[in-house]
Amino acid sequence: MFKNFLPTLMAVAAGFLVLLGYLVPIGFLPTLRQVLVRWATILAAFALLLAYANVLRVHIGRLFQKRAPYRVSSAILIAASFAILVLVVLEGPNHTLVQTWLQTVLIPGQSALLALTAVTLALAGTRLLRTSRNLYSVLFLLGALLTLLAAVPVAYPPIVHLVMQFVDAVATGGIRGLLLGVVLGILMTGLRIILGIDRPHSGG
Amino acid sequence: MISQFAALSVVLVSAVALAIYGMRHQRGQREIPTMDAPVGTPAQESQSGERPSPTPFSRTHVQPPFRAFSDEVGRVAEAGAAIHVALGSGGLLGEQGMVSIAALQGLDALVTLSAAYDTPPFMTTGDATLYLLADTQLRSGYARAGNLRGYRHTAVQFIAPSPLLYAAQAATLAADESLGTNINLGAFDQEVSLLTDAALRKNVKLYGGAASALGLAALYPDIGREQLIMGEELFAGGAEVIGRSAFWGSLHTENLLRWLIVVAIIVTMLVSLSGTFMAGGG
Numbered sequence: 195m196f197k198n199f200l201p202t203l204m205a206v207a208a209g210f211l212v213l214l215g216y217l218v219p220i221g222f223l224p225t226l227r228q229v230l231v232r233w234a235t236i237l238a239a240f241a242l243l244l245a246y247a248n249v250l251r252v253h254i255g256r257l258f259q260k261r262a263p264y265r266v267s268s269a270i271l272i273a274a275s276f277a278i279l280v281l282v283v284l285e286g287p288n289h290t291l292v293q294t295w296l297q298t299v300l301i302p303g304q305s306a307l308l309a310l311t312a313v314t315l316a317l318a319g320t321r322l323l324r325t326s327r328n329l330y331s332v333l334f335l336l337g338a339l340l341t342l343l344a345a346v347p348v349a350y351p352p353i354v355h356l357v358m359q360f361v362d363a364v365a366t367g368g369i370r371g372l373l374l375g376v377v378l379g380i381l382m383t384g385l386r387i388i389l390g391i392d393r394p395h396s397g398g
Numbered sequence: 399m400i401s402q403f404a405a406l407s408v409v410l411v412s413a414v415a416l417a418i419y420g421m422r423h424q425r426g427q428r429e430i431p432t433m434d435a436p437v438g439t440p441a442q443e444s445q446s447g448e449r450p451s452p453t454p455f456s457r458t459h460v461q462p463p464f465r466a467f468s469d470e471v472g473r474v475a476e477a478g479a480a481i482h483v484a485l486g487s488g489g490l491l492g493e494q495g496m497v498s499i500a501a502l503q504g505l506d507a508l509v510t511l512s513a514a515y516d517t518p519p520f521m522t523t524g525d526a527t528l529y530l531l532a533d534t535q536l537r538s539g540y541a542r543a544g545n546l547r548g549y550r551h552t553a554v555q556f557i558a559p560s561p562l563l564y565a566a567q568a569a570t571l572a573a574d575e576s577l578g579t580n581i582n583l584g585a586f587d588q589e590v591s592l593l594t595d596a597a598l599r600k601n602v603k604l605y606g607g608a609a610s611a612l613g614l615a616a617l618y619p620d621i622g623r624e625q626l627i628m629g630e631e632l633f634a635g636g637a638e639v640i641g642r643s644a645f646w647g648s649l650h651t652e653n654l655l656r657w658l659i660v661v662a663i664i665v666t667m668l669v670s671l672s673g674t675f676m677a678g679g680g
Contacts, residue, residue, distance in 0.1 A: 213409070216402070216405075217402050217405055217406040217409065218402070218406065219402065234491060235491065238489070238490075238491050238526065238527050241526040241527045241529070241530050242526040242559070244526065244529075244530060245526035245529045245530070245556035246526075246556070248529065248551075248552075248554075248555060248556045249555075249556055249557075251551065251552065252552050252555055255552065264570075303563075304560065304562050304563065307562045307563070307565075307566050307589075307592070308562060310566075310592065311562070311565075311588055311589055311591055311592060314591040314592055314594075314595040315588060315591050315616060315619075317595060318591055318594070318595065318616070318619035318620050319619055321598070321619060321620065322618075322619035322620075326622070330623075331619075334618065334619070338615075368611075369611045372611055372614075372628075372629040372630075373611075374656075374659060375629050375630030375652075375656070376497070376609045376629050376630055376632075376633075378630065378633075378652045378655050378656060379496070379500060379609075379630045379632065379633030379652065380493075380496040380497070380633075381408070381409075381412060381655075382412065382416070382633065382648040382649075382651055382652055383496040383499055383500050383633060383648070384496055385409065385412055385413060385416060385648075386416070386644055386645075386648060387499070389413065389416075391420075391644040392499075392503075392636075392644065394499050394502065394503070394531055394534075394535070395531070395534065396534070396538070
C-alpha cells in the first residue's frame, strides 16, 4: 500500500501546487512552481542516464548474440558513445572535435533523414491512389497538391488563388478543431492525474 | 489575470463535471456489471460481439482500433511474430506528455494480454521519461499477470532523443524483427512516415494514431481509417480498454466542454457581428 500511496501522494501534491502556481500567481506559489519544475528537469536528466544505460544494454547484448543482425552497427554505436563521452569529459562539450562531429555527422545526417521523409511522404501519396480510390483520398491529394503549388513563387490565375485560399481556410479550420479536441483530452488526462484517479507513474 | 481566472474556472468546472459524470457512470455500471472486465474477456461481450454501452452516448466514443490491439496479441502469437509499438517522442516534461500517457492507456489491454501470454510487445520510445513510463507500464502488466520473473528488460527500448533519429532507427529495428503488427501511437509528426513505410515494405499490419495534424497527414495515406486514431480519439483509449468510470466521466466532460466552446464561439461571433453592424449603422 505504501509503495503505491507515497508516489501518488507526491504526484498529486506536486501537480496541484504547480497548477496553482500557474492559475493563482499570488504569494509563494509561483516560486514554488518554479522550484518543482526545476526538480522535475533534474529528475528528467537522471531518466536520460537510465535511458542511455538501456541503449548500451541492448547493443552490448546484441554484440554477444551469435545470430543478431547488424552487430557492426551496434559496435559502431558503442564505440562512438564511449569516444564522445571521453571527449566531453576531458575537453568539454565545446571542444573542436566534438563540434566537428556534430557539424559533419549529426546535422547532415538529420538533414538527409528529413529529405528522406519527404520521399516517403510522396510515396505514401502515390500508394493512396492505388489502395483507396475514394472521395476522401482525392480530396486529400488535391489539398496536398494545391498546398505544394502555393509554395512555388509563380503568378497563378486568380481562380487558382481563390481555390488555394479556400483550401487554406478549410485546412486551418480543421487544424483548429483538431487542436481544440486534443486540448480537451489533455486537460482531462492531466486532471485525472492531479486528482489521483489515474496513476501512470505506478503503472496503474 | 483574466485569462488565469478563466483557466481556473475551466479547471474547476471540469473537475466538478468529472466527479458528477464519473459517479453517474458508476451507478449505471452497477446495472451492467460486466463493464469493468478487461477487453477481450467473454463476459464483457454479448453474443453479437458488441460490448454493452453504459449510456446511449457512449457508442459515439468507441474507437475500434483500441479493441483490435488485444486481438492482435493472439493473431501475432499464432504466427510466431512480434508486435512493435512505437510511442513517439512525447516526453513527460513537454506539452506532448499527456498524449503519450493517453497512448499508453490505450495500450493497456495489449500489455495485460501480452504479459499473460508472455509474448511482450517490442516497445520503442524517443524520450527518456517516456521510456521509464513505458517500462513501468509493461512491468506492472507482468506483475498483474503474476509473471514478473518473465519480464525482459529489453522489451522497452529508448532509441534516440530526436524525433527524426528515433523514427529512422525504429524503422530499421522494425525491419529487423519478425514483425506481425506495427502500432505507431503517440506524439508523432511527419517523421512517422519513415516507420509506416518500413512496415508496409514488410507487409506488416499497421495501426496508428497521432494528435498533431502533421502526424495524421503522414499516417492517413498508409493506414486505413479503421486502423487510424485521429486527434482527440486518442484520449478515448483509456475508457475503451480499461473501462473505469473515471475515464468514461472524462469523455462526457469533454463533450460538455466542447458544447460550451461551441456556444462561446457562436456568442463571440454574434457579438462581433453586431459590433460591425452597429459601427456600419453609426
